[in-house]
Amino acid sequence: MIAMDEFSFIDTIKQSIYKQSTLLKGIGDDAAVFDSYEQEIVISKDMFVENVHFAKHTMKSYHIGYKALAANLSDMAAMGAKPAFYLVAISIPRDWEMTEVHSIFQGMRDLADLFNMDLIGGDTVSGKELVISITVIGYGEKDRIRYRSLAQKGDIVFVTGFLGDSQAGLYILNHPGNYKERSYFINKHQMPFPRVDFALGLESLLRVSLNDISDGIASEANEIAEASNVTLVLEEANIPVHPAFDQFNPKLQYNWKMFGGEDFELMGTVPKKDWDKLLLIAERNNVQVTPIGYVTSKQELGYVLIDNGSNKMERLDKTGYNHLSR
Amino acid sequence: MIAMDEFSFIDTIKQSIYKQSTLLKGIGDDAAVFDSYEQEIVISKDMFVENVHFAKHTMKSYHIGYKALAANLSDMAAMGAKPAFYLVAISIPRDWEMTEVHSIFQGMRDLADLFNMDLIGGDTVSGKELVISITVIGYGEKDRIRYRSLAQKGDIVFVTGFLGDSQAGLYILNHPGNYKERSYFINKHQMPFPRVDFALGLESLLRVSLNDISDGIASEANEIAEASNVTLVLEEANIPVHPAFDQFNPKLQYNWKMFGGEDFELMGTVPKKDWDKLLLIAERNNVQVTPIGYVTSKQELGYVLIDNGSNKMERLDKTGYNHLSR
Numbered sequence: 001m002i003a004m005d006e007f008s009f010i011d012t013i014k015q016s017i018y019k020q021s022t023l024l025k026g027i028g029d030d031a032a033v034f035d036s037y038e039q040e041i042v043i044s045k046d047m048f049v050e051n052v053h054f055a056k057h058t059m060k061s062y063h064i065g066y067k068a069l070a071a072n073l074s075d076m077a078a079m080g081a082k083p084a085f086y087l088v089a090i091s092i093p094r095d096w097e098m099t100e101v102h103s104i105f106q107g108m109r110d111l112a113d114l115f116n117m118d119l120i121g122g123d124t125v126s127g128k129e130l131v132i133s134i135t136v137i138g139y140g141e142k143d144r145i146r147y148r149s150l151a152q153k154g155d156i157v158f159v160t161g162f163l164g165d166s167q168a169g170l171y172i173l174n175h176p177g178n179y180k181e182r183s184y185f186i187n188k189h190q191m192p193f194p195r196v197d198f199a200l201g202l203e204s205l206l207r208v209s210l211n212d213i214s215d216g217i218a219s220e221a222n223e224i225a226e227a228s229n230v231t232l233v234l235e236e237a238n239i240p241v242h243p244a245f246d247q248f249n250p251k252l253q254y255n256w257k258m259f260g261g262e263d264f265e266l267m268g269t270v271p272k273k274d275w276d277k278l279l280l281i282a283e284r285n286n287v288q289v290t291p292i293g294y295v296t297s298k299q300e301l302g303y304v305l306i307d308n309g310s311n312k313m314e315r316l317d318k319t320g321y322n323h324l325s326r
Numbered sequence: 327m328i329a330m331d332e333f334s335f336i337d338t339i340k341q342s343i344y345k346q347s348t349l350l351k352g353i354g355d356d357a358a359v360f361d362s363y364e365q366e367i368v369i370s371k372d373m374f375v376e377n378v379h380f381a382k383h384t385m386k387s388y389h390i391g392y393k394a395l396a397a398n399l400s401d402m403a404a405m406g407a408k409p410a411f412y413l414v415a416i417s418i419p420r421d422w423e424m425t426e427v428h429s430i431f432q433g434m435r436d437l438a439d440l441f442n443m444d445l446i447g448g449d450t451v452s453g454k455e456l457v458i459s460i461t462v463i464g465y466g467e468k469d470r471i472r473y474r475s476l477a478q479k480g481d482i483v484f485v486t487g488f489l490g491d492s493q494a495g496l497y498i499l500n501h502p503g504n505y506k507e508r509s510y511f512i513n514k515h516q517m518p519f520p521r522v523d524f525a526l527g528l529e530s531l532l533r534v535s536l537n538d539i540s541d542g543i544a545s546e547a548n549e550i551a552e553a554s555n556v557t558l559v560l561e562e563a564n565i566p567v568h569p570a571f572d573q574f575n576p577k578l579q580y581n582w583k584m585f586g587g588e589d590f591e592l593m594g595t596v597p598k599k600d601w602d603k604l605l606l607i608a609e610r611n612n613v614q615v616t617p618i619g620y621v622t623s624k625q626e627l628g629y630v631l632i633d634n635g636s637n638k639m640e641r642l643d644k645t646g647y648n649h650l651s652r
């Protein structure tokens with residue numbers, strides 16, 4: 001990075017006006033201070049490293065910032081929490097231009113503004129590779145926090161949107177050629193939209209378990225099942241993919257939709273009696289919701305079983321099949 | 327780092343029992359959840375990069391973890407907040423051994439345990455250099471948060487402990503030889519103790535401004551003065567140093583005590599009428615407190631003036647002298 005006083009840099013990214021009424025002190029002291037107005041505080045933290053989580057040839061600086069915050073907002077959505085604040089620590093290599101760094105922060109800010117979020121702290125240091133760590137804070141009502149441990153036998157398993165799009169977009173970026181819906185897939189890789197509004201819209205439902213799909217549905221389904229001590233049965237044919245998804249090699253399609261990750265859609269379970277209400281809430285938020293299976297009592301075969309239509313149930317582990325047919 | 331499933335690693339650092347009664351969910355969902363019991367939430371976040379903020383030849387893994395958390399606890403102390411939770415994101419190079427990484431977390435945990443803090447989240451990724459980002463969360467009473475903007479004309483300026491010790495310790499580590507109080511100085515560099523107890527002990531005082539000395543007293547004094555729109559007059563002769571500090575070159579001594587940083591002592595201002603009470607609180611906590619100047623109305627010459635005993639007042643900027651004598 002071009003040599004610059006850290007204090008001057010902070011001045012350039014500091015908001016002139018804070019939006020959250022619970023904030024007592026933002027940037028400019030040893031720490032930020034806020035109130036909770038009797039709500040619960042929900043907090044998560046991620047770290048992203050250049051050439052591990054993103055690469056300059058497939059993501060512009062703006063996208064890098066946007067997506068780093070989007071991943072954290074997706075965690076807020078998966079908890080049913082309303083995002084309010086974020087803190088950013090960033091390690092910047094000397095060869096990054098100041099304009100690129102500002103672009104990273106602009107990508108975050110544009111997304112944050114949609115949710116009236118305030119940037120309230122962080123740290124700026126220099127290093128050999130770009131590393132971004134974001135801490136995001138939201139508020140939730142005590143009995144509406146969407147723990148992954150809340151799935152129960154009889155629930156319907158659902159997902160929002162299409163799965164595998166982010167990986168398809170990355171593939172297109174890395175394999176130039178002619179593709180149908182090229183910009184759609186690339187956009188899903190560079191600027192996935194976190195399902196915060198849909199998750200908050202669920203507040204009239206008493207019990208919903210939720211996970212966001214950051215590591216692929218196989219991984220997320222296992223986390224819900226383990227935490228709830230139940231088995232999730234998924235029907236492969238029902239896992240929703242974009243109509244233009246079939247242009248890719250079937251093996252890639254399968255890997256992307258099951259293990260792809262970074263779609264930042266939500267998966268969850270809801271009691272059968274609330275299914276119609278869930279569909280209404282989805283419609284109101286212009287989000288597609290698809291039933292992909294059901295919850296049953298914990299099976300010996302495993303936490304997640306997949307029905308691939310060939311009269312066999314197979315165990316689906318976090319990272320791939322275990323071929324224990326029955 | 328030795329290849330290891332991220333999930334297994336998290337299991338090894340996850341606490342089996344959480345101590346904070348306000349915690350609803352620690353590690354193991356999309357985010358952590360806690361309550362505030364009507365207190366204010368104080369949050370800060372730092373980032374540390376290998377060979378920028380620490381080096382393996384002067385710090386063991388244990389010290390690296392300890393000091394990263396200590397720096398954040400020092401921010402809590404400087405706000406008058408009681409630390410409660412921390413989140414750790416870490417980027418680990420492939421050549422670090424698993425035992426070293428555990429040692430980093432052990433250094434944090436040993437310090438955290440003293441304050442009953444819980445590790446409630448974070449992220450583990452791989453990268454080219456070791457990068458640690460810590461988010462720390464504490465609680466404060468609304469009218470006892472020690473903002474740096476609270477200094478007023480007539481206040482006494484004070485610091486805890488001795489200044490410059492951390493830099494002296496680093497110098498000893500980098501320049502082998504015979505030194506008086508060698509292990510004392512090295513310990514102050516590797517394991518500085520944050521002044522949390524002293525800061526919390528000040529609760530009976532209505533108004534105190536505080537900063538922790540992370541960047542050197544010159545920088546911290548300017549921050550208090552600017553935020554409060556006053557001028558701080560410091561008396562150089564009164565700035566407290568360890569009795570064995572005089573073994574070093576006078577120029578080094580001066581730079582270390584004024585600009586050295588990382589001592590993680592506190593500096594602040596307090597009304598004159600509360601001075602005796604402050605001394606009592608210091609005594610109770612076995613912390614030395616030294617008056618080093620006073621607060622006056624904002625002077626044209628600058629935010630911080632230093633009286634070096636030669637009948638001249640000089641302006642002291644964040645990073646060094648500006649020779650505007652009068």
